Amino acid sequence: MTEQSNSSQAVSASDQSVDQHLIETTVSSEIMAQGKMLTVRYDEARLPNGTISGREYVMHPGAVVVVALTQDGGVVLERQFRYPLKQVFIELPAGKIDQGEPVLRTGQRELLEETGYSGNEWVKLGVQHPCIGYSNEVIHIYLATGLTLGAHARDIDEAMDVFVWPFARVMQAIESGEITDSKTMGAMLLAERYLLKHPVSGLSL
Template sequence: MSAPISSSDSHLVEHTLDHVELLKGHFLHAFRDTVRLPNGEQATREFVIHPGAVMVIAMLDDGRLVMERQYRYPVQQVMIEFPAGKLDPGEDRLACAQRELLEETGYRATEWAHAGVLHPVISYSTEFIDIWFARGLSLGERQLDEGEFLDVFTASMDELLAWSRDGQLTDAKTLTGLLWLQNHRSGAWPLTWQTV
């Protein structure tokens, strides 16, 4: 899902001259492109193709939120996050959100609302993350993927805001989700709910 480039943006657009594959892994696909800059000069751009993902802001009836703690190898630390996961090829985004919430936390939701999309690392990845809200939760059995280890817990919005302020919560998608949550609860950003 990308915004169209208008004719008034032509002075900013870079044009691809060469496209070289650097790595094709199970999850990521890396390239180095040579581009023509708006001033006519050339530069290189290294970037990763990412299949996209979803994030779920799951709200319990008492207002608390379903959260996860998970070790993230690239940053070598345990991170506080909203439940999230990558899209499988051809997978519907809502179906992915439902699947990831159940697999990682054991929760199912009866109502879902699509909030928006975020691009967490626009300088070097095509990754997008669809933001979903879920309510009407019921707890069942988790179905973690092979090799997936995480703790599930609940927290209040005030706790999440304090952890963000104090630097304990630094995950970009979760910070964006918290912005959505804060604005939704204030009434500034309404959501359209659907029963599933």
């Protein structure tokens, strides 16, 4: 098994010297609610003009999403019910990072547990910040190829259908609004751009 980094990935970290007039600094912080996975905090922050303002946000452990390509260029997908929106969504395999777990290991574990697939070659495509207005969540995006299929090991509280669509079909579903999950949309965009530069035999974009 090998891992690569996408060398063409742009660095988007803020330049502190350029952005100094935008930076907010924490004055105080308190926990408003503590769940099993999420923490809600309320901070008071000093704005660049000196004003103090309240900031509510959700602390998240981070997650990994995987674009897993089969030998003939299909994309492994899931259909599952998402309770907050009371709706079934089509999405890529993904899951939260366990404390102290390397992000690549999270991707490998979640892909195997949820779908039964394991990948031989892994490329990190980038990261996504899906909820910048109210959460510190970071989603790491991987492309997995050289797949082999075994048995899944889903948690008792996970119910999903696993299926494979052609790459072009997934992109059509995003364009039509059939797929609206943001991590899936972002990951597929990065995968498409990467694969245009690094073609895979049998894959039609």
